[in-house]
Every structure is written in structure tokens, then in C-alpha cells.
Amino acid sequence: MRTQGSWVASANSADTDFPIENLPFGRFVLAHDDNAEPRVGVAIGDQILDCQALERSGCIPAEDAAFFAPLAAGDLNAFMALGGHARRRVRDRLTALLSAEAKEKGMATGLAGCLVPQSQVEMVMPCRVGDYTDFYASIHHATAVGRLFRPDNPLLPNYKWVPIGYHGRSSTLGVSGAQIARPSGQIKPPEGHPVFGPCQRLDFELEVGFFIGQGNQLGSPIPIAQAHDQLFGLCLLNDWSARDIQSWEYQPLGPFLSKNFATTISPWIVTQEALAPFRVAYERPAEDPAPLGYLEDEENRRRGGFDLHLQISIQTAEMRARHLPAHVLATTNLRYAYWTAAQLITHHASNGCLLQAGDLLGSGTMSGPDPYEAGSLLELTRGGKEPLVLPSGESRRFIEDGDAIEITGFCQNADAVRIGMGSCRASIQE
Numbered sequence: 498m499r500t501q502g503s504w505v506a507s508a509n510s511a512d513t514d515f516p517i518e519n520l521p522f523g524r525f526v527l528a529h530d531d532n533a534e535p536r537v538g539v540a541i542g543d544q545i546l547d548c549q550a551l552e553r554s555g556c557i558p559a560e561d562a563a564f565f566a567p568l569a570a571g572d573l574n575a576f577m578a579l580g581g582h583a584r585r586r587v588r589d590r591l592t593a594l595l596s597a598e599a600k601e602k603g604m605a606t607g608l609a610g611c612l613v614p615q616s617q618v619e620m621v622m623p624c625r626v627g628d629y630t631d632f633y634a635s636i637h638h639a640t641a642v643g644r645l646f647r648p649d650n651p652l653l654p655n656y657k658w659v660p661i662g663y664h665g666r667s668s669t670l671g672v673s674g675a676q677i678a679r680p681s682g683q684i685k686p687p688e689g690h691p692v693f694g695p696c697q698r699l700d701f702e703l704e705v706g707f708f709i710g711q712g713n714q715l716g717s718p719i720p721i722a723q724a725h726d727q728l729f730g731l732c733l734l735n736d737w738s739a740r741d742i743q744s745w746e747y748q749p750l751g752p753f754l755s756k757n758f759a760t761t762i763s764p765w766i767v768t769q770e771a772l773a774p775f776r777v778a779y780e781r782p783a784e785d786p787a788p789l790g791y792l793e794d795e796e797n798r799r800r801g802g803f804d805l806h807l808q809i810s811i812q813t814a815e816m817r818a819r820h821l822p823a824h825v826l827a828t829t830n831l832r833y834a835y836w837t838a839a840q841l842i843t844h845h846a847s848n849g850c851l852l853q854a855g856d857l858l859g860s861g862t863m864s865g866p867d868p869y870e871a872g873s874l875l876e877l878t879r880g881g882k883e884p885l886v887l888p889s890g891e892s893r894r895f896i897e898d899g900d901a902i903e904i905t906g907f908c909q910n911a912d913a914v915r916i917g918m919g920s921c922r923a924s925i926q927e
Contacts (some may be wrong), residue, residue, distance in 0.1 A: 502597040506860060507542045514916065515917065519540065520539050520540070520591050522537060524622065525538050525613075526618065540765055543614060546611055549569045549593065555662060556607050573622045597789040622670065623672075624766075628856045630861070631661070631736055631858075634866050639661075669760060670762060671760070671761050673920055674921065676926050678757075680742065682742035682746070684742060698739065702739060704902055708766055709745070709857075715875060720791070720843065721792060729769070732765065733762065735921055737760065737761070739754070742754055743756070763920075765919045774913035775910065797837055799839065803832060806831075812900070812903070813899060815891060826877060833863065841860075842858065874896065878895070901925075905917070905918065
């Protein structure tokens with residue numbers, strides 16, 4: 498179902514991730530221009546609307562100038578800090594400028610020069626991420642992993658009561674297209690003393706990232722009724738994991754070197770307004786405890802979740818050499834999350850913790866109830882005991898050098914146009 502079209506022809510393609518109904522934000526530099534400062538852009542079809550050029554075009558009315566100013570300055574964080582009103586105001590203006598109707602009215606002429614082909618740019622981190630927190634919001638993942646290590650007690654007793662998370666390392670966040678160095682750390686073999694060396698059980702974690710918008714003041718919690726508007730938008734996220742390092746170091750304080758070496762995100766932030774047609778009810782099994790009062794309200798129950806389809810694929814170095822396409826390892830959905838984005842935001846700030854514009858919360862590995870919906874190799878191979886056989890004839894227990902891992906995602910239903918999340922892709926250095 499298409500409700501409107503755009504004068505940007507590629508935005509009207511049925512398979513584009515970026516129709517006019519999407520309009521995600523990102524930052525870019527022109528390819529091969531080492532001296533260029535990153536600019537904020539909006540994806541539309543296979544093009545990018547350059548916000549700096551847009552401001553210079555004279556197409557922004559005076560009453561909207563203050564909202565577009567941080568975007569023209571390349572400062573997405575400053576725009577995020579303006580809050581939901583500014584985000585919605587800019588979205589409405591961009592929709593009007595990029596619509597097919599705008600061309601009919603002669604409004605599109607001055608905008609054509611503001612477009613840059615996506616093929617001619619290098620995407621960079623969409624904003625400054627001051628802090629990064631990774632959660633554990635999939636009960637299916639928590640249960641599956643727990644079953645591998647605690648068959649008699651797979652799910653710890655706190656899981657259904659409190660959102661579990663840990664603070665990550667924002668300095669090693671990187672954007673799609675990165676080359677990841679295999680991490681090293683202490684590894685404890687089954688017999689003998691620990692040794693220091695390269696990870697042998699490298700894994701991916703299929704996740705979704707939630708970006709904070711306006712944020713709060715230190716010492717001021719964010720009630721869940723306000724948390725819904727604190728969510729600026731979503732991205733795809735791969736929180737790489739060194740399983741053998743993690744198993745030795747994670748007690749009693751949680752993961753450290755096994756998780757802080759790299760996290761990869763997709764370059765486009767899809768706003769919650771674009772995702773509004775794909776919100777779904779937040780539901781728990783009737784036998785589970787209800788969330789504590791500070792983590793629940795009518796808005797969260799009615800539309801706290803997202804119907805976001807997720808997919809993860811692998812392409813080995815041999816597959817690339819033989820021109821074989823990437824192989825899909827798993828498909829799943831964000832709607833399986835046991836905790837919603839609003840609940841994660843509220844819980845994070847419930848003790849007065851300061852959340853700032855651009856802070857990133859990871860959903861944690863997003864697995865579904867069926868085996869093919871597992872969001873990590875740890876689950877797909879049952880801890881490495883059941884290797885996967887790829888179309889190339891190769892097998893994988895964990896990720897090897899040269900492997901490229903890609904996460905994609907999209908939303909679609911009968912009442913709304915399909916929108917995509919772009920791609921989160923990175924490979925392990927050979």
C-alpha cells in the first residue's frame with residue numbers, strides 16, 4: 498500500500514529501504530574527500546538529501562529555520578536534544594518538500610541540487626555516542642543460552658522482574674563497513690592454567706539499537722509516560738562477542754574484554770515516527786509476573802513493541818572468491834522482546850542516571866522461539882557442538898577470519914508502505 502510518492506524516482510521503488518515514509522537521519526562525507534566535515538543527511542531512495550545544502554537552498558521557511566539549523570551544521574546530537582516536537586516538525590517539512598505534490602507545485606526545482614547519490618559518499622557514525630548500554634531483552638535468547646550452561650536452571654530468577662543490562666564501551670562503536678580485528682584475551686582451557694591469545698570462539702549478536710533523544714537531568718528519573726518520546730529512533734546493531742574470553746572473565750562483574758573490542762551499527766537512524774505504523778502491543782505470558790508499576794502504562798501495553806523483521810547472513814572469504822551470495826543464518830523479529838524500548842529507558846534512568854542525546858541502548862541478542870530465529874552462533878551451533886554447513890561446503894562453529902556478517906531489517910504490513918533499516922555489515926580481518 499503506497500499512500501504517497503516522491504519526486505525522487507528511486508524512492509518509489511517497491512523494494513527500497515528508504516521511501517518517503519521513512520526519511521532516516523545519518524551523517525556522511527563525500528568519498529575520497531579526507532578534509533570534509535561530516536554532514537547530516539536524510540536518506541530518500543538511493544539518494545541523500547544534504548541538510549547543509551538544503552538550508553542554503555532557501556526552501557526552508559523562516560518558522561522552521563531553528564529546527565533545521567543543527568542539521569545544517571552537521572550536529573545531529575543538537576537536533577536530537579531539541580526533543581520530539583522538533584523531530585516531528587522537521588519530518589513534516591521534509592515530507593512536504595520531497596513529495597510528488599511538491600514537484601507539481603514547482604517546489605522541487607531548488608531541491609534537486611541538494612541530493613547526493615548514496616554511492617558517492619562514505620557513511621560515518623550518525624552522531625556522537627557518549628554512553629552505550631547493552632541489555633538482555635530477549636527471553637528466548639536468555640533461556641537458550643542459559644540452557645547450554647545451566648540445563649536445570651536456564652533462566653535466572655531476576656530476569657522476569659528487572660531489565661538486565663551492562664555498560665559497554667562507546668569508544669569502540671563503529672559504523673557498517675568496518676574491518677574488525679580479532680580480539681585477544683585470557684582464555685581458560687578445560688585443563689590447566691589460563692593462557693593469553695586470540696579468540697577462537699568469535700560470535701555475532703543480532704541486536705537493535707535505541708537512540709536517546711532529549712535526555713534528562715542528572716538525578717531526575719524518566720517516567721515511562723515520558724520515555725516513549727525520549728526514543729529518537731532505531732538502528733541495527735551487532736555486538737560482537739568473544740565467547741571463550743567471556744566465559745573466563747564474566748564472573749562476578751560481567752563481560753569486559755570479550756565485549757569492548759567492537760560493536761557495529763547501521764548508519765541510518767530510523768525515527769520512531771517512521772516506525773509508528775508498525776508498533777504492536779506489549780504482551781507477556783499470563784503466568785509471568787506483571788512489570789512493576791514504574792515500568793508499565795497504557796501506552797506501553799497498547800503499542801510498546803515494534804514489528805521489525807530481522808535477518809543475519811554470512812559470506813565467507815571463499816564464498817566471495819567464488820561469487821557466491823551471502824547465506825542467511827537466521828531470521829527473527831524485534832516484537833519478541835520481553836522488555837520494550839520505553840521500559841529500558843525508564844529503568845536505566847530510574848535511579849537518576851543521566852541519559853543524554855545520542856546515547857545508545859542495545860536490545861541484546863534478539864532471538865525468537867524457534868531454532869531458526871536464533872540471533873547468535875552460540876545458539877545456532879549449540880555452543881559449537883553442531884557446526885553449520887554453508888552452501889560453499891564450509892562449516893562454521895564460530896566466525897573465522899575473512900567472514901563478513903550482515904544484519905538487515907524491515908517493517909511491512911497491509912496498511913503501510915514497507916520501510917527498511919539499511920545494512921549493518923562488517924567483516925573479520927584476514
